Amino acid sequence: MKKKVSLTLYSLAVSLFTLLAFHIPFFRHAISCMEGGFNSWMIGGMLAVVMLALNFLVTYLLVFLLRGVGRFLVAFGLCGNAITLYFINNYQVLVTDEMMGNVFRTQWSEASGFFSFAFILYVLLLGVLPSVYVMGRKLDYGSWKGLLSRIGIALAAILVAIFGNMKNWPWVDRNSTELGSLIMPWSYIVNTFRFWDAEKQKRVKEIPLPDPTSVSDTRDVVVLMIGESARRDRFSLYGYPRETNPYTSRDSVRAYVADASATYTAAGVRAILEPKETRELWEILPNYLERCGADVYWRTDNWGEPPVHTSKYWHKADIKARFPEEDDRYDGILLAGLKEDILASEADKVFIVIHGYTNHGPSYNTNYPPEFEVFTPVCSTVEMSKTSPEELNNAYDNSLVYTDWLMHSVIETLREIPDRRAMMLFVSDHGESLGENNLYMHGVPYSMAPKEQLEIPFIVWTSARDVRFKELEKVGQHHVFHSVINFFGIEMPDFIEEKCIFAN
Secondary structure (H helix, E strand, O other), X not given: OOXXXXXXXXXXXXXXXXXXXXXXXXXXXHHHOOOOOHHHHHHHHHHHHHHHHHHHHHHHHHHHHHOHHHHHHHHHHHHHHHHHHHHHHHHOOOOOHHHHHHHHHOOHHHHXXXXXXXXXXXXXXXXXXXHHHHHHOOEEOOOHHHHHHHHHHHHHHHHHHHHOOHHHHHHXXXXXXXXXXXXOOHHHHHHHHHHHHHHHHHOOOOEOOOOOOEEOOOOEEEEEEEEOOOOHHHOHHHOOOOOOOOOHHHXXXXXXXXXXXXXXXXXXXXXXXXXXXXXXXXXXXXXXXXHOOOEEEEEEOOOOOOOOOOOOEEEHHHHHHHOOOOOOOOHHHHHOOHHHHHHHOOOOEEEEEEEXXXXXXXXXXXXXXXXXXXXXXXXXXXXHHHOOHHHHHHHHHHHHHHHHHHHHHHHHHHHOOOOOEEEEEEEEOOOOEEOXXXXXXXXXXXXXXXXXXXXXXXXXXXXXXXXXXXXOOOEEOOHHHHHHHHHOOEEOOXXXXXXXXXXX
């Protein structure tokens, strides 16, 4: 560390370490997409040369031009690579702009659930220790002439590797999404900028929907329960052999087959609330209903929804402040005072959204009270790939039993308010992988997402005797907006009959 080393050797060492330490998943995936033979060796060699030369070039430029600041940026990248590799290896994630959105929207309470001894080892051995070398090694920076020659050599190596494999460009293009999400540090750097650019586009003023042409004078209440990571094939209402719906199976609910519009929370919740599938930000359901004169309540233990314009927006901490005797470790607190709020409302229409967290991983076993631990033994580690499938499935299925109890509790509350037509609608934001094809949790890009992350429950209960359900083979999250509008007796120009589950 005390003896000076040339910046060339220093940059080469850092780049070689980055290639070998952080890109085993990259090359494993690349090999799985190859057909074998000499051409596969050509592709592998091209990828290795390009990645090595590019990292060398960036490291050399940063440290030569910025000196101490450049070293810090290189060290920061190594720590970022170590953290990213941990999640890739343990949860088989792909680092896309959608995944970076999940990262930036994640709160500390959720992020801390991923920490483990293995996580600490990844950060220390692959991030902190190499960073000590990066920050402490004495360097001979060389001259500007040397800088220009190194730039030329690195660029030449990249160009030769790329243009020497022109016939393999279609293969690279075909696999670019998956491969690009596994290149570090570029995957999370580039996709961070892509995410924030997309967020900037979303912050435009929402497009207002046309005013309603009429609103019925019936007194109605709708409770929309937005589930988190609840997959359809684990509900006994849909034929799962385990009894995960012991409560709602006696409630005369209607269970529609449904698919999600996304594999991550923000996009899934938006699809549930928006009037139509579009890239534009239209006025969402709670905002429109409040403008129509409804009382709108938002109760949440989650995040990721579009801007909600209601003064009655309560996170679980706000509900805990109102009801200090309630247990705020679980989503049951979101039901505290529910009946009282409905009875206190003087509006004809009451709309309540309950946005839960119960089925979110990796610590499924911590999301439900002990009395709902029906299936045992359960997974108690955040390293889902290290536990047995039986324990992981038991913990997840227990969380669904608790979700079922929450739905049943809402239905029981609505039954106690006979002077209002009532509806409970439960729909999940997306599904969840539990080790199938070595995938865990959710967030895989939609175009390649497995069915476990797309197939969701869509469960309805109503006390209204004047409504008839349509016989629909499959519905989607965009059915929520128009079904709620129809139930409330609101007529509007943008109503889509095909997206309503009720027959007029």
